[in-house]
Amino acid sequence: MLLTNKNRLIEMLSSALQGLAQERGLGEVPVLRLERPKAVDHGDVACNIALQLSKAWKLNPRELAQALVERLRAQPGFEQLIASCEIAGPGFINFRLSNQAKTAVVGEILSAGTHFGELSQGSGPVASAMIEFVSANPTGPLHVGHGRQAALGDALANLLATQGIKVHREFYYNDAGAQIANLALSVQARLNGLRPGDTNWPEKAYNGEYIAEIATAFQASPEYQDDLEAIRQFAVAYLRNEQDIDLKTFGVKFDCYYLESSLYTDGSVKQIVQDLQGIGKTYEAEGALWLRTTDDGDDKDRVMRKSDGSYTYFVPDVAYHASKWNRGFEKVINVQGSDHHGTIARVRSGLQGVAQKRGWDIPKTYPDYVLHKMVTVMRHGEEVKISKRAGSYVTVRDLVEWSGGVTQEMTSEDRELALQRGRDAVRFFLISRKADTEFVFDIDLALQQNDENPVFYVQYAHARISSILQQWGGNTGDLVGADLSLLQSKASDHLLRRLAEYPEVLTDAAAELAPHALAFYLRDLAGDFHTFYNADRVLVDDEKLKVARLALLSATRQVLQNGLKILGVSAPAKM
Numbered sequence: 001m002l003l004t005n006k007n008r009l010i011e012m013l014s015s016a017l018q019g020l021a022q023e024r025g026l027g028e029v030p031v032l033r034l035e036r037p038k039a040v041d042h043g044d045v046a047c048n049i050a051l052q053l054s055k056a057w058k059l060n061p062r063e064l065a066q067a068l069v070e071r072l073r074a075q076p077g078f079e080q081l082i083a084s085c086e087i088a089g090p091g092f093i094n095f096r097l098s099n100q101a102k103t104a105v106v107g108e109i110l111s112a113g114t115h116f117g118e119l120s121q122g123s124g125p126v127a128s129a130m131i132e133f134v135s136a137n138p139t140g141p142l143h144v145g146h147g148r149q150a151a152l153g154d155a156l157a158n159l160l161a162t163q164g165i166k167v168h169r170e171f172y173y174n175d176a177g178a179q180i181a182n183l184a185l186s187v188q189a190r191l192n193g194l195r196p197g198d199t200n201w202p203e204k205a206y207n208g209e210y211i212a213e214i215a216t217a218f219q220a221s222p223e224y225q226d227d228l229e230a231i232r233q234f235a236v237a238y239l240r241n242e243q244d245i246d247l248k249t250f251g252v253k254f255d256c257y258y259l260e261s262s263l264y265t266d267g268s269v270k271q272i273v274q275d276l277q278g279i280g281k282t283y284e285a286e287g288a289l290w291l292r293t294t295d296d297g298d299d300k301d302r303v304m305r306k307s308d309g310s311y312t313y314f315v316p317d318v319a320y321h322a323s324k325w326n327r328g329f330e331k332v333i334n335v336q337g338s339d340h341h342g343t344i345a346r347v348r349s350g351l352q353g354v355a356q357k358r359g360w361d362i363p364k365t366y367p368d369y370v371l372h373k374m375v376t377v378m379r380h381g382e383e384v385k386i387s388k389r390a391g392s393y394v395t396v397r398d399l400v401e402w403s404g405g406v407t408q409e410m411t412s413e414d415r416e417l418a419l420q421r422g423r424d425a426v427r428f429f430l431i432s433r434k435a436d437t438e439f440v441f442d443i444d445l446a447l448q449q450n451d452e453n454p455v456f457y458v459q460y461a462h463a464r465i466s467s468i469l470q471q472w473g474g475n476t477g478d479l480v481g482a483d484l485s486l487l488q489s490k491a492s493d494h495l496l497r498r499l500a501e502y503p504e505v506l507t508d509a510a511a512e513l514a515p516h517a518l519a520f521y522l523r524d525l526a527g528d529f530h531t532f533y534n535a536d537r538v539l540v541d542d543e544k545l546k547v548a549r550l551a552l553l554s555a556t557r558q559v560l561q562n563g564l565k566i567l568g569v570s571a572p573a574k575m
Contacts, residue, residue, distance in 0.1 A: 004503055005101050006034055008081055016071035026057045043094035050091040061091030103484035105500045109555035110480050114562060117503040124164035126331045130324060131157045133335035135172040138239040139183045141210060142246045144375045145337050147396040150252045151430040152372060153335040155515035158566040163510045171254045175236050176261045184232035190215035208391030214238050246396050251423055251568050260316050268319040272354060281353040296349035314343050318350030325362055332367035344369055370513050372435040379443040399426050403446040424569045428455035431567055432519040454523055459572055461526035465557040466573040468538055472550055482551035483544050491535035492552060495528045502559050522563045529556050
């Protein structure tokens, strides 16, 4: 495990506190936490343990803090780590790290490179985890909500991987049920010359222009025949391919595509129902089969099998999650829209029943969920509600192309660059807010090339550092031996402190399933760099000072690059 300055100080404090407790016959020592003081002048880190323990230990907090500091000074390595510590207010202990301790992070970053902040494989809280995300029904193009899922899920998978966890990415295709039947009927109606609004147009048909595209492609295919099942198979395959193209454009890959239909063909759904019936977790009423979900905290029991013999949509979900557990995934995270909130209790309740029947030890909170809220798209100052192609919503492809400024007149090379800009903007924007908050995606802001655009702001910091290093013209390998003790300005101090926070940011963001925290951090890091750049000239005549500042910039560039890669955003050398 990466041992940061904070971790080292916590170890020293814990040791000193244990010694004090044993010497005076005091109570148990709690887990210590350090905080960053709100005011920089108060120090680098602060501890309020004396205030926490004073009542239980029946000691004056300032006296306890003083006794703790005295013991702390005797700890090996204290002088190398801490420049000064002082007791403030009723018993806070404020610490200032030594210049040696602060600047050590530069060498660590330059040495670790792309792996800085990461834990080794297998050293994380769990050995492996599955993240299921996007999981769009193959009934139309991917919409903006799917884009938010793709950005969140992929970034979250990358975050977990930095914590030594082997991550499996999975896409669940809902290729069975009423929506797929409606898709087939929609295409059949188009094949028969009908259009949305016509008298005989099916009531629940999909109205987007993509339905006409599927019908045209089917007519031109060798499989063409006026057979509803053949139409269904072709339409599903066509839209799966379309979604794959969109995901590729968005830079998202999966390890497995799991078909809902397979749960019916291999008997999994039927077996799940039998298991739940076998342990008395179901009952029949009003011609339907019900699951006793109230036994597991749901507000009412839920129908599993309707009176017409068809299953409700959460039944295959239970079978699917039983498959996840059976495949060895003890840690599973589902990234879904907030409209799935109602299914959580049902799926978990069903799984508890299956676990009881099969002797599995499935936690009651299995699986974990990251639920995201809606995205509102604004363009030219107005809300965009529909896509010409999709008919009723904005697609991921629309969002990427609009955000990159893609036009029909572009050359193929310019188009690729514009798509990259669009993808970067969409990825960063959709990650930059907590998943459970609604988000307004401003296309006009995404197109701006200035500090108001957050992704441009971060990428420009990386590009500016690259330009400075190129202007210098030296070998970055020579920066490893820089005399970092020369980094003593206020601006460099802020930048060093921010760099040192990176490993902890990764750990906390992964633990809290909160990739937005990394986006916040990168903006703060870019801000600290820009402040440093404006305050301290880098390419100075003093060779040693120049090399020290270049080393700091090289380390900053590396962390920006590492963080952007986790978010799935490029780190351009020029802008």
